[in-house]
Amino acid sequence: MKKITLILTMVISVAILFTSCKKAVEEVVTDPATNGTGSYSMTIDGATFTTLDDEVNMVVSIIALAGKDQNNVGFVMTLTNVPAIGHTVNICTEDDCGDTPFGLLFMSDSGLSYVGSTGTVSRPSEKKVEASGTLIGSDGEEHTFSLTINLNVIIG
Secondary structure, eight states: OHHHHHHHHHHHHHHHHHHSOHHHHHHHBOOOOTTOOSEEEEEETTEEEOEESSOOEEETTEEEEEEEOTTSOEEEEEEESOOOTTOEEEOOOSTTSOSSOOEEEEEETTSOEEEEEEEEEEEEETTEEEEEEEEEETTSOEEEEEEEEEOSEEEO
């Protein structure tokens, strides 16, 4: 049940990010810091993803970004409950993950989707997030991944 709740929370988070009021966002945006340039680098099973469709922002410990894979296929990725600066958390999909487990959801325009399964997520600086481990694909298989995100702005 926790997996379903986590996935539902992530989908709702993406919807909120894409429908939020632009004027309110502009009023609370912090200036980009030197350690955050609005970029990411991700590999899944050795395939590299680096093309952004939009800037990379974090809103109340939720990151949502859109991009394209090596075949120019679009995707959206959401990370929830990003750890505090200087902390590392485990990616957990079990029933005993605590009250606010980290979540990762990747949805591709091709219909492929992944959910974070195992690994770690760290936040070494204000605008940098790093994660690695395994994802469970919509194909039911495990896939290795690594991810580094440099945030452009942090809101709230």
